[in-house]
Amino acid sequence: MDSLIYVLTTNGLLFLLSIIFWKFPPKKINNLYGYRTFKAMQNQQIWDFANNNFNKTLLVYAGLSFLGGLVLANFSAKEITWEPMVLVMLSIIVSIIKTERALSDNFTEEGKKNNSTF
Template sequence: MDSVIYVLTTNGLLFLLSIIFWKFPPKKINRIYGYRTFKAMLNEEIWVFANTTFNKNFLIYAGISFLAALILATISVQELTWQPMILVMLSLLVSVIKTERALSDNFTEEGKRLK
């Protein structure tokens, strides 16, 4: 498989999903669509905050991942194998960690706002 096509189907798809999540965030707490962790689903205020924070981080890091993978695909002399997938995993991991940290900084374990 061509490296650029591989990047488009992995990192490009991730970036497209991040745009969809950013443009169409979930309206209500649900178990199907949105950033769903126990803490994020405690109440509506936390739900909106968590989804807004995650979607922003996800858009940024998926975009960085996509650009980095495209650059890697164009300068690589060998066909890419696992490198774009590592960038996908890092994008998701960093987005989740930053969202959970923001939730801990702004809300108690019971769901009350700190600041």
């Protein structure tokens, strides 16, 4: 498979999906679409915050992943195989970690807004 096509179908698809999620975030808590973790689904306020945070973070990291994949495809001496998929996985993992950290910083375990100041 051509390296450029491989990057477009992995990293490019993730970037396209991140744009769709960013433009059309889920409005209500559901089991089909959106950032769905136990904590994110506790109430509507957390749901909105989690999806907004995740969508923005994923958009940034998917864009970086896509650009990194294009650079790899253009400057690699040999055909790339697993590298673009690693960039996709890292984008998703980093977005999840950053969103969970933001949820922990802004909400209590009971689902209430954290008002403590540092």
